[in-house]
Amino acid sequence: MKKIIFTLVLVVISSIASAQTGKELVAQAIEAIGGKQNFYNLGSVEYDLEYRTPPGEGATTLIAHETYVFDGELSHASYKTHSLTGANGKVIEGYNGKDAWVTFDGKVSDDQQANGVARFLRKTNYYWFSMFFKLLDDGVNYEKLSDQKVNGNDYNRVKITFGDTVGDAQDTYILYINKETKTIDQFLFTVVAFGLLEPNLMTFDYETINGIKIPSKRKYVSATWEGKPKDNNYTITNWTNIKFGINIDKTMFEKP
Numbered sequence: 001m002k003k004i005i006f007t008l009v010l011v012v013i014s015s016i017a018s019a020q021t022g023k024e025l026v027a028q029a030i031e032a033i034g035g036k037q038n039f040y041n042l043g044s045v046e047y048d049l050e051y052r053t054p055p056g057e058g059a060t061t062l063i064a065h066e067t068y069v070f071d072g073e074l075s076h077a078s079y080k081t082h083s084l085t086g087a088n089g090k091v092i093e094g095y096n097g098k099d100a101w102v103t104f105d106g107k108v109s110d111d112q113q114a115n116g117v118a119r120f121l122r123k124t125n126y127y128w129f130s131m132f133f134k135l136l137d138d139g140v141n142y143e144k145l146s147d148q149k150v151n152g153n154d155y156n157r158v159k160i161t162f163g164d165t166v167g168d169a170q171d172t173y174i175l176y177i178n179k180e181t182k183t184i185d186q187f188l189f190t191v192v193a194f195g196l197l198e199p200n201l202m203t204f205d206y207e208t209i210n211g212i213k214i215p216s217k218r219k220y221v222s223a224t225w226e227g228k229p230k231d232n233n234y235t236i237t238n239w240t241n242i243k244f245g246i247n248i249d250k251t252m253f254e255k256p
Helices: 002-019 022-032 036-041 112-134
Strands: 044-052 061-069 074-082 091-095 100-104 140-150 153-162 173-178 184-191 196-209 212-222 235-244
Touching (some): 044 112, 061 112, 074 112, 100 112, 140 173
Antiparallel strands (some): 044 061, 153 173, 173 184, 184 196
16 A cells, blocks of 8 residues: 555656646756845856867967846956957956947957957856846746656756847757756757857856855867767866855946
8 A cells, every 4th residue: 555655646746747837947946056036136246267168270268257246237357368359468348238348458449349259258158157047037938848868867858948139149058957956957058149050068067155056167068959969079167266245346347
């Protein structure tokens, strides 16, 4: 009798899980890493960024100190290395919630390409840091896909797309939500702004700071839509010295 009851309980739990919508699964995942409101209540953050693509021709290295204010999605970076600009000297980028700018050795650049790179990085770097908590924003679309087992773990998969008025480019994401821990353990993503319509696979390790799980050690690689890496040419990103709730003079985000 006990075995029958236990089996029935498992069936009921399984039925409830399968009945969850994509949005409900995402909401549960956000709670599992600390909760959207708890994250935004921290107000601001600063951290050190290291970003490196695989070695070879066209390799990119970005090393910067990043600063964000969550209200208005304000973004600022002071670079030690910024290989995308091809410039020597100190590079600083800013975004005040509307306009982006870049300075080289203290001089404001009027170069269209440099300012375009600044806008992309200011919005993209902010998005990557706060991405999981933005998945419940207005204009996000959810589609529950078939389950998948990866490295012995069972995952719910949720496809994320965005409305035409959300962001500068409408990328596609497929989240892998661990059925046991409820956390997002990896995801597939496109980069439409750079014409990359085939997916990359992002994997990461979490670090808990102020009660929030932050995916601070990250790497991604070209992959199939089933989440299989195509090679070992990983791009790495590390976020270190993360500090929330810092006092910030918001004039730093305005063009000098």
